[in-house]
Amino acid sequence: MEADTDIAIVGGGPVGAALALALRDSEFHLTVLEARATQSAGSDPRPIALSHGSRLLLERLGAWADVGTNAAATPINHIHVSQRGSFGRVAISAAEADVPHLGYVFDYNDLFLKLAGAAQRAACDYRDGARVTALTRDGNVSRLDYTRDGAAAVLTARLVVVADGGDIAGLAPPKILDYAQHALTARVHTTLPHKNVAYERFTPDGPLALLPFCARGEQGDRGNQGNEMALVWTLTPARAEALKDADEKTFLDALRVAFGARLGDFTAVTQRACYPLTLRYSTSTDAPGVITIGNAAQTLHPVAGQGFNLGLRDAWELAQILRRLTPQALTNPETMHETTAALRGFVSGRRIDRGATIAATHGLVRLFSNDFFPASVARGAGMTALGCIAPLKNILARRMIFGARG
Numbered sequence: 394m395e396a397d398t399d400i401a402i403v404g405g406g407p408v409g410a411a412l413a414l415a416l417r418d419s420e421f422h423l424t425v426l427e428a429r430a431t432q433s434a435g436s437d438p439r440p441i442a443l444s445h446g447s448r449l450l451l452e453r454l455g456a457w458a459d460v461g462t463n464a465a466a467t468p469i470n471h472i473h474v475s476q477r478g479s480f481g482r483v484a485i486s487a488a489e490a491d492v493p494h495l496g497y498v499f500d501y502n503d504l505f506l507k508l509a510g511a512a513q514r515a516a517c518d519y520r521d522g523a524r525v526t527a528l529t530r531d532g533n534v535s536r537l538d539y540t541r542d543g544a545a546a547v548l549t550a551r552l553v554v555v556a557d558g559g560d561i562a563g564l565a566p567p568k569i570l571d572y573a574q575h576a577l578t579a580r581v582h583t584t585l586p587h588k589n590v591a592y593e594r595f596t597p598d599g600p601l602a603l604l605p606f607c608a609r610g611e612q613g614d615r616g617n618q619g620n621e622m623a624l625v626w627t628l629t630p631a632r633a634e635a636l637k638d639a640d641e642k643t644f645l646d647a648l649r650v651a652f653g654a655r656l657g658d659f660t661a662v663t664q665r666a667c668y669p670l671t672l673r674y675s676t677s678t679d680a681p682g683v684i685t686i687g688n689a690a691q692t693l694h695p696v697a698g699q700g701f702n703l704g705l706r707d708a709w710e711l712a713q714i715l716r717r718l719t720p721q722a723l724t725n726p727e728t729m730h731e732t733t734a735a736l737r738g739f740v741s742g743r744r745i746d747r748g749a750t751i752a753a754t755h756g757l758v759r760l761f762s763n764d765f766f767p768a769s770v771a772r773g774a775g776m777t778a779l780g781c782i783a784p785l786k787n788i789l790a791r792r793m794i795f796g797a798r799g
């Protein structure tokens with residue numbers, strides 16, 4: 394059976410768009426189906442911290458010039474990790490890690506729009522406002538039912554890459570662990586400048602991150618003297634919802650108690666939003682002719698800011714594997730085994746990076762989300778040791794920046 398397209402990417406979010414960019418100039422005809430309209434996608438205020446390793450990948454995709462300079466990308470030069478009510482801290486700097494910046498803070502919408510725009514310009518068929526409603530197998534091709542502008546439509550594809558953030562039902566059932574926590578995000582203003590330092594503070598409720606954020610970005614005239622920060626605060630669902638709707642004074646008072654006075658005082662809060670947090674990952678190989686990447690393959694707690702960084706590496710590695718195949722090889726019964734082996738190779742090749750990032754992120758949440766006295770002393774001792782042993786700290790920093798390799 395002939396297919397309409399060689400590769401259909403379901404979800405043109407940051408990871409799906411990155412895959413489309415990584416496959417531009419390949420032999421494949423690509424079609425991206427993205428549920429949101431790219432003209433009016435501005436309703437997700439979450440901040441995204443991109444590592445230096447992700448910047449290098451975006452440079453290779455030819456997208457950094459657009460994303461890093463036109464969007465608001467605030468560099469992180471230092472990371473300061475501490476825990477409330479106990480001793481021990483770790484400080485990591487870009488100079489120690491031998492990189493120009495440890496990472497960059499973006500607004501999710503900015504990142505989405507810039508990458509989607511780049512994918513649209515990269516001569517791929519990027520259909521926005523197209524929501525996939527069903528994915529089925531029809532002979533040796535896959536069939537996607539979707540709606541666009543209120544009308545039902547169908548697309549058939551030799552290969553489907555699912556990058557929808559985990560929305561489509563009917564794929565291999567993922568493992569799901571509900572953290573019973575929400576991430577409360579907001580922009581806050583401080584009396585002291587952030588000086589491009591990102592703070593991660595572990596509290597009994599859960600981790601609290603304050604990331605340097607300049608609306609005008611790296612090229613902005615405030616540089617490291619900016620006083621705006623992006624907050625990602627993990628709390629019980631009830632407390633997160635209450636603080637999201639609380640008056641400004643109540644919110645800022647609670648933040649002062651949780652974070653302390655390292656940034657002077659908190660003077661204003663805007664753009665509050667809540668995100669329920671789960672750990673979700675697939676334990677089996679995907680269905681024939683279907684492969685999942687990004688949040689569709691694994692959704693992590695945002696504690697270490699690794700979800701998109703990991704998804705971007707998924708997109709990059711999958712593109713390298715696909716580039717070794719031809720469109721015909723995706724469906725030709727005589728060569729199908731090569732395709733199947735290549736896709737299995739992708740899944741097993743990603744196991745170490747995915748597994749290590751999931752384990753590290755989950756471990757951090759479990760280790761630090763309690764106030765049990767011996768545990769807090771052990772954590773303090775561990776952080777002090779980590780702070781003092783340079784090689785250990787460097788291993789941690791490089792793993793956060795570049796991911797785990799086999």
Ligand SMILES: Cc1cc2nc3c(=O)[nH]c(=O)nc-3n(C[C@H](O)[C@H](O)[C@H](O)COP(=O)(O)OP(=O)(O)OC[C@H]3O[C@@H](n4cnc5c(N)ncnc54)[C@H](O)[C@@H]3O)c2cc1C
Nearest residue numbers: 404406407408428442525557558560687688698700701702
């Ligand atoms: C509060 C918070 C803070 C975070 N901070 C960081 C951070 O600092 N660093 C980091 O690396 N990660 C961070 N993450 C994780 C990061 O947001 C995700 O890992 C990343 O967005 C995954 O990208 P994605 O493209 O796989 O999925 P998504 O961003 O979810 O995009 C999926 C896309 O698919 C589309 N879609 C969905 N369903 C359909 C459908 N049926 N048909 C067609 N299209 C569909 C959606 O419209 C969307 O555009 C954070 C997450 C949260 C919640």
